[in-house]
Amino acid sequence: MRLKPRDNRFYDLFTTAAGNTLDGAVLMEEFLSVPQADRERVADRIKEVEHAGDDTTHEIMQALNTSFITPFDREDIAHLAGQLDDVLDALDDAAELTVLYRVDELPEAVKKQASILKEAAALTVEVMPRLRTLKDLEEYWISINDLENQADTVYRSLLAELFNDGGDAVRIIKLKEVIDQLEAAADAFEHVADVVQTIALKES
Amino acid sequence: MRLKPRDNRFYDLFTTAAGNTLDGAVLMEEFLSVPQADRERVADRIKEVEHAGDDTTHEIMQALNTSFITPFDREDIAHLAGQLDDVLDALDDAAELTVLYRVDELPEAVKKQASILKEAAALTVEVMPRLRTLKDLEEYWISINDLENQADTVYRSLLAELFNDGGDAVRIIKLKEVIDQLEAAADAFEHVADVVQTIALKES
Amino acid sequence: MRLKPRDNRFYDLFTTAAGNTLDGAVLMEEFLSVPQADRERVADRIKEVEHAGDDTTHEIMQALNTSFITPFDREDIAHLAGQLDDVLDALDDAAELTVLYRVDELPEAVKKQASILKEAAALTVEVMPRLRTLKDLEEYWISINDLENQADTVYRSLLAELFNDGGDAVRIIKLKEVIDQLEAAADAFEHVADVVQTIALKES
Numbered sequence: 229m230r231l232k233p234r235d236n237r238f239y240d241l242f243t244t245a246a247g248n249t250l251d252g253a254v255l256m257e258e259f260l261s262v263p264q265a266d267r268e269r270v271a272d273r274i275k276e277v278e279h280a281g282d283d284t285t286h287e288i289m290q291a292l293n294t295s296f297i298t299p300f301d302r303e304d305i306a307h308l309a310g311q312l313d314d315v316l317d318a319l320d321d322a323a324e325l326t327v328l329y330r331v332d333e334l335p336e337a338v339k340k341q342a343s344i345l346k347e348a349a350a351l352t353v354e355v356m357p358r359l360r361t362l363k364d365l366e367e368y369w370i371s372i373n374d375l376e377n378q379a380d381t382v383y384r385s386l387l388a389e390l391f392n393d394g395g396d397a398v399r400i401i402k403l404k405e406v407i408d409q410l411e412a413a414a415d416a417f418e419h420v421a422d423v424v425q426t427i428a429l430k431e432s
Numbered sequence: 433m434r435l436k437p438r439d440n441r442f443y444d445l446f447t448t449a450a451g452n453t454l455d456g457a458v459l460m461e462e463f464l465s466v467p468q469a470d471r472e473r474v475a476d477r478i479k480e481v482e483h484a485g486d487d488t489t490h491e492i493m494q495a496l497n498t499s500f501i502t503p504f505d506r507e508d509i510a511h512l513a514g515q516l517d518d519v520l521d522a523l524d525d526a527a528e529l530t531v532l533y534r535v536d537e538l539p540e541a542v543k544k545q546a547s548i549l550k551e552a553a554a555l556t557v558e559v560m561p562r563l564r565t566l567k568d569l570e571e572y573w574i575s576i577n578d579l580e581n582q583a584d585t586v587y588r589s590l591l592a593e594l595f596n597d598g599g600d601a602v603r604i605i606k607l608k609e610v611i612d613q614l615e616a617a618a619d620a621f622e623h624v625a626d627v628v629q630t631i632a633l634k635e636s
Numbered sequence: 637m638r639l640k641p642r643d644n645r646f647y648d649l650f651t652t653a654a655g656n657t658l659d660g661a662v663l664m665e666e667f668l669s670v671p672q673a674d675r676e677r678v679a680d681r682i683k684e685v686e687h688a689g690d691d692t693t694h695e696i697m698q699a700l701n702t703s704f705i706t707p708f709d710r711e712d713i714a715h716l717a718g719q720l721d722d723v724l725d726a727l728d729d730a731a732e733l734t735v736l737y738r739v740d741e742l743p744e745a746v747k748k749q750a751s752i753l754k755e756a757a758a759l760t761v762e763v764m765p766r767l768r769t770l771k772d773l774e775e776y777w778i779s780i781n782d783l784e785n786q787a788d789t790v791y792r793s794l795l796a797e798l799f800n801d802g803g804d805a806v807r808i809i810k811l812k813e814v815i816d817q818l819e820a821a822a823d824a825f826e827h828v829a830d831v832v833q834t835i836a837l838k839e840s
């Protein structure tokens with residue numbers, strides 16, 4: 229006997245939402261490798277993915293607010309949707325600010341930030357269907373935690389490079405905002421893993 | 433038959449809270465048009481409105497925590513109060529920082545930010561009593577969404593102007609904090625509209 | 637007759653969490669008074685306390701997610717744990733950024749920020765066991781509120797000093813991040829007091 233029905237809608241929507249973050253992370257890698265003149269074009273595609281993400285979030289919240297019974301606690305569903313949405317907001321902001329501020333050369337290590345995000349997104353896509361059974365999640369948590377630690381290290385060394393190399397203050401402010409957004413995306417993936425862990429704990 | 437009583441206290445308190453944001457937005461327009469020497473005087477009045485807002489928020493939370501039954505979900509009441517409070521915090525911070533940093537000339541477009549905020553506040557005052565019936569909300573959402581898009585465009589062009597005009601770095605940092613706060617106020621009005629939409633969705 | 641059992645685990649865990657913030661605040665005072673060369677060593681000890689804080693937060697959340705009945709509303713327990721955790725995150729960030737940015741001299745008034753934090757932490761340690769009875773809380777709220785006002789005044793005057801003394805922009809950015817984190821710790825102590833007040837109001 230199960231008290232909570234397995235409403236497939238939510239699993240499918242979360243898998244779609246995670247897929248959007250992977251699309252965004254792949255485009256972010258492209259964004260960081262094209263010449264400056266092509267950045268706006270890639271930023272527009274990231275914006276499109278961010279809009280698709282908004283639509284998915286909206287569908288999840290609509291499903292949540294109109295469902296009498298949900299497979300997990302309502303607040304956990306809302307948090308999960310919110311954190312996946314935050315990933316794409318951060319990626320979109322990073323790209324948009326880079327274009328808006330007419331940043332020329334980006335520090336090489338931002339590509340490392342993006343590649344970590346792509347790995348985290350791929351793991352998140354993979355784990356979403358497993359919310360059905362809540363089995364075999366251990367490896368996912370360990371990997372996301374490890375990626376978050378890597379992201380932190382890269383971020384700290386980018387800050388040190390930026391602030392201690394005696395560069396121009398305005399350039400420092402611009403670049404800091406961009407790398408802050410990429411770090412915010414990594415944090416959001418970790419928060420996704422925290423919510424998955426909370427859900428698993430409650431069901432155990 | 434209604435399961436939830438229509439507790440008028442909440443509607444009245446939310447209308448008061450929205451009225452406070454309109455008072456704040458009107459004062460912000462004044463703040464941005466007076467000579468620098470008069471700013472502190474207007475900032476003090478914004479601070480008073482912010483304190484009035486705190487009192488209203490406190491009354492709402494007190495009513496919430498001591499009511500056995502509420503007209504909407506408790507979390508939605510708390511969010512709505514919190515977002516209306518955030519509007520006034522942001523307006524107060526914008527004024528206080530402008531005075532504290534001894535900012536001289538402000539970019540002309542901050543007045544456009546303030547005028548959008550005044551429009552959003554007026555719409556919010558108007559919609560609060562309609563929480564009783566949750567009817568005719570469509571136009572409110574569309575208008576707030578449209579205003580938020582306008583605010584975003586103004587904000588982005590202010591950032592571009594600020595960062596790409598080769599000005600002094602310290603001045604850029606100061607002005608960015610002020611315009612960030614005005615943008616935060618616009619975001620908070622959009623979040624108010626999101627909560628109203630959530631409430632309407634749950635009741636439909 | 638009581639409907640809610642007095643689960644001692646939560647009171648003990650919150651007392652431990654508050655104790656961690658006091659350890660952190662005491663170390664922050666030390667951090668701000670040692671020579672620059674010794675800062676990294678003290679920052680490492682703050683990091684250890686922050687990790688201890690993470691463990692306590694994790695224990696609270698685990699107890700929360702596996703308890704069928706809790707002494708307060710679940711959301712209030714989660715908020716309280718989250719705010720105590722935020723104190724240590726902010727202290728850790730302040731120390732880490734000071735080291736990372738190779739800040740030389742810090743403004744004298746940051747020591748005042750730290751001494752206010754230590755007072756707030758001591759009050760918080762003292763109040764946690766009183767969550768059992770929710771009696772004699774008035775003095776705690778008044779004192780925390782008073783300390784938060786003092787912290788705000790110190791913070792504002794630090795900002796004014798920083799921005800209006802015509803210093804180097806990069807140095808301003810670095811120092812602002814450090815004092816922002818100390819101010820965030822003070823805000824988090826106030827949020828702790830807000831949650832305690834919410835809990836008391838619901839039980840009254």
